[in-house]
Amino acid sequence: xxxxxxxxxxxxxxxxxxxxxxxxxxxxxxxxxxxxxxxxxxxxxxxxxxxxxxxxxxxxxxxxxxxxxxxxxxxxxxxxxxxxxxxxxxxxxxxxxxxxxxxxxxxxxxxxxxxxxxxxxxxxxxxxxxxxxxxxxxxxxxxxxxxxxxxxxxxxxxxxxxxxxxxxxxxxxxxxxxxxxxxxxxxxxxxxxxxxxxxxxxxxxxxxxxxxxxxxxxxxxxxxxxxxxxxxxxxxxxxxxxxxxxxxxxxxxxxxxxxxxxxxxxxxxxxxxxxxxxxxxxxxxxxxxxxxxxxxxxxxxxxxxxxxxxxxxxxxxxxxxxxxxxxx
Amino acid sequence: xxxxxxxxxxxxxxxxxxxxxxxxxxxxxxxxxxxxxxxxxxxxxxxxxxxxxxxxxxxxxxxxxxxxxxxxxxxxxxxxxxxxxxxxxxxxxxxxxxxxxxxxxxxxxxxxxxxxxxxxxxxxxxxxxxxxxxxxxxxxxxxxxxxxxxxxxxxxxxxxxxxxxxxxxxxxxxxxxxxxxxxxxxxxxxxxxxxxxxxxxxxxxxxxxxxxxxxxxxxxxxxxxxxxxxxxxxxxxxxxxxxxxxxxxxxxxxxxxxxxxxxxxxxxxxxxxxxxxxxxxxxxxxxxxxxxxxxxxxxxxxxxxxxxxxxxxxxxxxxxxxxxxxxx
Numbered sequence: 001x002x003x004x005x006x007x008x009x010x011x012x013x014x015x016x017x018x019x020x021x022x023x024x025x026x027x028x029x030x031x032x033x034x035x036x037x038x039x040x041x042x043x044x045x046x047x048x049x050x051x052x053x054x055x056x057x058x059x060x061x062x063x064x065x066x067x068x069x070x071x072x073x074x075x076x077x078x079x080x081x082x083x084x085x086x087x088x089x090x091x092x093x094x095x096x097x098x099x100x101x102x103x104x105x106x107x108x109x110x111x112x113x114x115x116x117x118x119x120x121x122x123x124x125x126x127x128x129x130x131x132x133x134x135x136x137x138x139x140x141x142x143x144x145x146x147x148x149x150x151x152x153x154x155x156x157x158x159x160x161x162x163x164x165x166x167x168x169x170x171x172x173x174x175x176x177x178x179x180x181x182x183x184x185x186x187x188x189x190x191x192x193x194x195x196x197x198x199x200x201x202x203x204x205x206x207x208x209x210x211x212x213x214x215x216x217x218x219x220x221x222x223x224x225x226x227x228x229x230x231x232x233x234x235x236x237x238x239x240x241x242x243x244x245x246x247x248x249x250x251x252x253x254x255x256x257x258x259x260x261x262x263x264x265x266x267x268x269x270x271x272x273x274x275x276x277x278x279x280x281x282x283x284x285x286x287x288x289x290x291x292x293x294x295x296x297x298x299x300x301x302x303x304x305x306x307x308x309x310x311x312x313x314x315x316x317x318x319x320x321x322x323x324x325x326x327x328x
Numbered sequence: 329x330x331x332x333x334x335x336x337x338x339x340x341x342x343x344x345x346x347x348x349x350x351x352x353x354x355x356x357x358x359x360x361x362x363x364x365x366x367x368x369x370x371x372x373x374x375x376x377x378x379x380x381x382x383x384x385x386x387x388x389x390x391x392x393x394x395x396x397x398x399x400x401x402x403x404x405x406x407x408x409x410x411x412x413x414x415x416x417x418x419x420x421x422x423x424x425x426x427x428x429x430x431x432x433x434x435x436x437x438x439x440x441x442x443x444x445x446x447x448x449x450x451x452x453x454x455x456x457x458x459x460x461x462x463x464x465x466x467x468x469x470x471x472x473x474x475x476x477x478x479x480x481x482x483x484x485x486x487x488x489x490x491x492x493x494x495x496x497x498x499x500x501x502x503x504x505x506x507x508x509x510x511x512x513x514x515x516x517x518x519x520x521x522x523x524x525x526x527x528x529x530x531x532x533x534x535x536x537x538x539x540x541x542x543x544x545x546x547x548x549x550x551x552x553x554x555x556x557x558x559x560x561x562x563x564x565x566x567x568x569x570x571x572x573x574x575x576x577x578x579x580x581x582x583x584x585x586x587x588x589x590x591x592x593x594x595x596x597x598x599x600x601x602x603x604x605x606x607x608x609x610x611x612x613x614x615x616x617x618x619x620x621x622x623x624x625x626x627x628x629x630x631x632x633x634x635x636x637x638x639x640x641x642x643x644x645x646x647x648x649x650x651x652x653x654x655x656x
Contacts, residue, residue: 019589023468044589099652125656127462130640131599133655134455137616137643138609140351184602259612261347261372265604271459274512276593281466284587288465308644308651312458313636315465323636324427327461328453 016283107304135255142257151249165209337397344611435632463583470585479577493537
């Protein structure tokens with residue numbers, strides 16, 4: 001019997017989860033819940049229902065794991081605890097500072113309902129967190145580095161689009177190659193924000209907008225751009241569509257550390273991702289953790305979990321015997 | 329209270345474990361067990377005892393986890409089940425084909441004694457296995473690649489040393505850069521043994537030995553060298569000692585995969601290690617899993633585990649709250 005999955009929220013992430021389920025034969029998408037009118041939402045999976053969010057509660061016995069595909073700012077802090085009282089859930093909550101609070105809320109709801117909730121799943125937080133943690137547990141003396149990119153930052157693209165005179169824009173975050181190389185050489189550099197990443201913007205102007213003023217506003221924008229070396233390119237709407245409609249991303253997690261009685265030996269652990277589609281890769285991670293949530297709940301576990309609490313074997317469709325024979 | 333560790337076998341790995349314990353303040357080395365006469369064994373930790381292997385059974389209540397530092401060929405298949413009937417144990421068993429059998433033996437012994445045994449811990453098997461497994465669980469459609477090196481292969485160095493006329497030798501396994509690049513580009517190449525790695529030997533000849541004959545014997549040696557492009561350098565004993573006395577190693581685990589409704593997007597996951605000291609890094613991984621064995625046993629778990637069965641948080645000296653706040 002398949003693991004029956006529901007999706008709440010059908011944006012880029014929801015569509016990514018739908019695609020990922022197609023690639024996992026032990027899973028089945030049974031329903032997508034949306035705040036829009038279901039008549040206006042067309043999904044790819046012919047066998048799945050499209051329902052209003054309010055109907056989700058009627059699916060309690062028909063869904064094994066509900067995947068929450070809303071945003072971290074306002075959706076997930078409310079939705080994850082709410083739905084963890086009815087379903088095993090997985091979310092991709094990524095507001096790092098609010099994770100302890102979110103964890104506590106989901107844990108309370110899931111425990112009292114006898115459900116499992118796995119939060120903050122994706123690649124950062126998610127696979128990057130795992131790699132930071134494993135590397136720190138192994139190399140206890142060392143320095144950590146995370147670089148993001150090259151990839152599209154949705155938040156920074158939005159910030160540029162809010163500037164007067166900007167019709168559309170895409171922003172790429174780019175790791176500084178020389179900083180990466182210094183880390184790889186074991187130089188343990190102390191890196192400022194500016195030394196780690198550069199930012200590159202592709203901007204379509206409204207007719208008659210003042211390019212010099214827009215460029216200045218971007219480059220001096222506090223938090224988003226003022227601490228970075230930023231390059232601004234003005235391009236046509238056609239060029240933006242043709243060359244910048246993807247949502248690639250990726251990055252690097254490195255730990256450089258020492259071993260030996262007197263720290264005489266150096267080691268480097270490096271993990272990297274190069275992703276054509278940020279939401280689709282995130283979705284693949286989420287779907288693997290949905291399998292884990294299903295299995296942990298079947299064992300009688302309850303409460304909130306993060307990637308740190310889930311034994312790797314729970315993620316795989318293979319049996320423990322197959323894993324030991326083929327992957328160890 | 330510290331986690332009390334014992335080491336069985338005091339070679340390169342045993343010494344590495346001793347160094348790693350020094351870097352983990354929640355652990356304490358209490359005893360080293362050796363087949364040699366303890367009078368002839370000098371260890372670095374002043375507070376630990378050096379005992380004969382036969383005395384280990386008297387330490388049952390004084391050691392929380394016994395780390396088995398013997399070899400996979402003959403030591404561990406016997407030792408790990410034997411000591412799992414008295415101690416929580418961790419080993420680095422790396423004969424891939426015999427893992428299922430070893431797992432079964434350790435599982436039976438550990439279960440009947442109420443102990444935890446974690447086997448095949450290190451970097452391959454170990455951290456590389458974890459990365460293969462996570463990457464496969466996330467990207468269900470794709471190709472896997474593992475490259476080793478640049479590093480010293482003990483087995484291949486030994487094989488060269490057994491050739492008549494060879495006084496001493498070191499062998500390096502080197503990944504082929506163009507093959508790595510092809511994988512990174514997502515070309516999913518089918519690679520033969522020869523296309524993945526080259527081998528480089530540094531050989532000190534006995535006086536009067538025939539260099540041409542030794543080189544020919546190396547290059548045509550079945551299993552070890554005949555399937556590879558091998559370079560042989562003849563050097564002096566002093567040069568070997570000066571330039572090749574380290575035990576560096578490392579390698580790469582990559583998975584290249586597709587996502588999207590019609591597999592339209594490509595992704596690359598890459599994990600790599602660059603290690604000055606193979607045994608010291610292996611030891612660091614083992615010591616983190618010794619912490620896990622201690623904690624799992626304290627929870628009442630029993631039986632055999634591999635890295636696939638251990639939730640990452642068990643490895644870290646940090647509390648779950650600290651991990652969520654600092655690593656997620």
